[in-house]
Amino acid sequence: MPGAAPAVPPPPPNPSDAELESGQAQVSAGVAQVSDLINQVASANQELARLDDEVAIKREDVNRALVDLQTARDEADAAGELVNQSRQAMRDADARIEQAKDRLTNYAVESYTKGRNAASLVSYLGAEGPEDILERALIMRRLAAGQKAVLDNLQRARTEQANRESAAREAKRRADAAKDTANAKKVEAEQAIAGVRAALEEQGSRKAEVEAARDAAQAQLAAARDNVAGLQGQRDAYIAWDNQRRAEEAAEAAAAAAAAEAAGRVAExxxxxxxxxxxxxxxxxxxxxxDEDSGGWTPPVQPxxxxxxxxxxxxxxxxxxxxxxxxxxxxxxxxxxxxxxxxxxxxxxxxxxxxxxxxxxxxxxxxxxxxxxxxxxxxxxxxxxxxxxxxxxxxxxxxxxxxxxxxxxxxxxxxxxxxxxxxxxxxxxxxxxxxxxxxxxxxxxxxxxxxxxx
The missing domain is CATH 3.90.1720.10 (endopeptidase domain like (from Nostoc punctiforme))
Structure with missing residues (x-):
């Protein structure tokens, strides 16, 4: 058609069938090697996953040992504090008992030196008559009984406190034993940490080797596939271009036919x-x-x-x-x-x-x-x-x-x-x-x- 511009761009490269077959043969020849490398990568990944699981368990063991250690330390400190409190209570009870004894002794001495008969009591207490003497004698007996009761209560309190101190010492002994056990677990935890670090260092090198092998395998596989894919892509691009060319040619032919038919009708x-x-x-x-620049146009003589x-x-x-x-x-x-x-x-x-x-x-x-x-x-x-x-x-x-x-x-x-x-x-x-x-x-x-x- 007159003045028609090119419908499609220049054709892209079109690899031959021999080039496509050669590229596919290279992929086939490398399948065994690539498959083996892929298997190695899979094995290495499994090994690394297992190691990660072991490391996670050991780390939790370390955390458990540290928690046990701190718990034992807290129990030992609490038991020690209980012993200290018991001992202080014993000392306080002893002091109160000694004070009660002193008061009771003073009372006995004073009663002895001033006499125990009614006259002495009347003189001591300043009684005004027999009834007053009897009343005051009764008071003296009650005071003596009260002092003895106080002394007995203090003795019982001292005995109970002694029992508590004994129980506290037993608790302290158990807490010290737990602390010793916790210290042993601390040592185990430190050893576990050292073991984990050693395993990590060892597997780190192995992991680097395996990952390098995996990357190399993947690169080889990708290169082989890219080669074939590139050739096939070129072939596909050429086929698409050829289809476009055919479609454009068909469209141009149809347009030319339509233009010719229309031109024929116009001419008629x-x-x-x-x-x-x-x-x-x-x-x-x-x-x-x-008006001067008519461009070759001559005005008609008649309108x-x-x-x-x-x-x-x-x-x-x-x-x-x-x-x-x-x-x-x-x-x-x-x-x-x-x-x-x-x-x-x-x-x-x-x-x-x-x-x-x-x-x-x-x-x-x-x-x-x-x-x-x-x-x-x-x-x-x-x-x-x-x-x-x-x-x-x-x-x-x-x-x-x-x-x-x-x-x-x-x-x-x-x-x-x-x-x-x-x-x-x-x-x-x-x-x-x-x-x-x-x-x-x-x-x-x-x-x-x-x-x-x-």
Whole structure:
């Protein structure tokens, strides 16, 4: 098709079947070695897991021994404190007993020296008569009995305290024994810690060796697989490219066929050609900046005749418009190009279009393609998508029909395309492309489509 750009990129590398077979053979040859290394890694992992379990148990044994040691120490300290308290209580009881004995002795001495008869008691107590003497004698006997009772109670308290001291000494003995046992466990714990450290050091070296072997095995296996995967990936990429190429070629062939059919119908439609020619004859080139720069256009001697009303309407008119547009499939994009008669030389824009050399290309831009398509039914459109947006009846874009114009950008200022139905549209998109059929893009579409033919 004229002006068609390459559809697919250059082909990627395509490994031969011999290269694929050689790579697979290398993988097969290394399977036994890689499998053995994998088994070694698995064994090493099991050994390390077992060691970790043993270390965990030994560490908990150490914790238990330390707890037992601290518990025994606490019990020994408590028992020692109990012995000290008992001994202090014994000393306090002895002191109270001695005080009671002293009071009792003093009482006995005083009673003896002053006599035990009634006269002595009356004199001692200052009695005033026999009744008073008897009452005071009774008091003396009660005082003596009370002193003895106190002494007896103190003796019993001393005996009980002695028993408690004996029990405390026994508790202290057991606590000391527990402390000795705990000290022994401390030694065992320290030995266990030393054993764990030795095992860790030994297994640390073994673990490093096993991990190095494992990494080497995995690297070898990965390299072998990557080699085959890389070759297969290249083959898959080539197959995908080839499928894309075939699809693009089929699409191009279908487009070429559609364009040829449409072109044939356009060529046979003399009336449409005459209507388009009549429109073009009376129009000043839209790129002309002043009257002197006519760009090869000669004003008609007589005023340009009014466009002939279209001799077709309805679906026939719509199909005429679509045939004219589809007949230009593959024509290259040229900014500013296209009029009622067909593609024209593009113009400079001072930017992107110039970088693509549009000013040296004969083709269409988006609005120029619409001008050519609708000229066949006698409809003249301005060469600007924003003005074309107001040239016909605006309908909601969600209700557009085959033959309507679709617009993009604020106030339709960016782009226009021709809706073909079935989610497809005909467009001349941008510099570097060609006239083509594309899927309708809803992003950026204006709220309305424009219907020129009812």
């Amino acid at each position: 439609d003399r009336a449409a050609q005459e209507r388009a020619a009549q429109l073009a004859e009376g129009q000043r080139p839209h790129t002309q900046l002043d 340009a005749p009014s466009p002939v009303p279209p001799s077709v309407s309805g679906s026939d008119a719509i199909e005429t418009v679509i045939d004219r547009g589809m007949s230009q499939l593959g024509v290259q994009y040229a900014w500013g190009g296209g009029n009622a008669n067909g593609p024209t030389l593009g113009i400079r824009d001072g930017g992107v279009a110039d970088s693509f050399g549009d000013f040296n290309k004969v083709g269409f831009d988006c609005s120029g393609l619409m001008i050519y398509a609708f000229a066949g039914i006698g409809i003249s459109l301005p060469h600007y998508s924003g003005y074309q947006y107001t040239a016909g009846t605006q309908v909601p874009s969600s209700q557009m029909r085959r033959g309507d114009m679709i617009f993009y950008g604020p106030n339709a200022s960016k782009h226009v395309a021709l809706y073909l139905g079935g989610g497809q549209m005909l467009e001349a998109l941008q510099s570097g492309t060609v006239v083509r059929v594309s899927a309708v893009r809803w992003d950026g579409m204006t709220p309305y489509a424009v219907r020129m033919v009812s």
